[in-house]
Amino acid sequence: MTQLTIGHLAERAGVATSAIRFYESRGLISSVRTAGNQRRYAQSTLRRIAFIRTAQRVGLSLDEIGAALATLPDGRTPTKSDWHRLSKAWRPRLDEQIERIERLRDRLDSCIGCGCLSLKTCALSNPGDEAGEWGTGAVFLEPSGADR
Ligand code: FES
Incomplete structure (x- = not known):
């Protein structure tokens, strides 16, 4: 499985590396560490960040986003149907x-x-x-x- 460095993830996701570290510190995304203690992210983290950024644009707080992500089984990355269900719930807001x-x-x-x-x-x-x-x-x- 391809893993991304924090710089590569930031570039692909269109966010600052500081934002990635912040999302990780809030438990919204996770990484594994190399032997040299460098962060590595799964490819699926890109979709997770897209979800976080979109939810922020809707006006959700990071706590609310974390709660939404926590509804996903095993903390997996949101799928198309997850996105449909969650975004539908945000429409009234x-x-x-x-x-x-x-x-x-x-x-x-x-x-x-x-x-x-x-x-x-x-x-x-x-x-x-x-x-x-x-x-x-x-x-x-x-x-x-x-x-x-
Ligand atoms: S400036 Fe807003 S009501 Fe006067």
């Missing part, structure tokens, strides 16, 4: 992220030309704030906003 970004984009329209950056009312400087739902600008100074 991606939809939610898209909705959130669209809401943020719509609020940005209100910020353009405003400039208040209010910690209480600006949806961009404080995106989780409920007050952002009430309107833009100084809503607490407006009669309709003061009663809320």
Whole structure:
């Protein structure tokens, strides 16, 4: 079986060697050591890294990715059907992220030309704030906003 050096793996996977060491330190990929204590990776690690990178783009944390990989029997590399099952489960999450970004984009329209950056009312400087739902600008100074 062909085994890859960390440099070769990094080049083929399109990631930095530091990322590979990091994924390995988090238990997402593994290597064997040569007699000279150098890392060697199985060819299948390429697919595993592709899986990790794609999952990160979807917004999954490394812990979540590790949990997903742990559902695979014997820690094997994800197959096409594994990928189908896992990616299907992530679809609602991606939809939610898209909705959130669209809401943020719509609020940005209100910020353009405003400039208040209010910690209480600006949806961009404080995106989780409920007050952002009430309107833009100084809503607490407006009669309709003061009663809320
Ligand atoms: S700058 Fe965002 S509401 Fe004023």
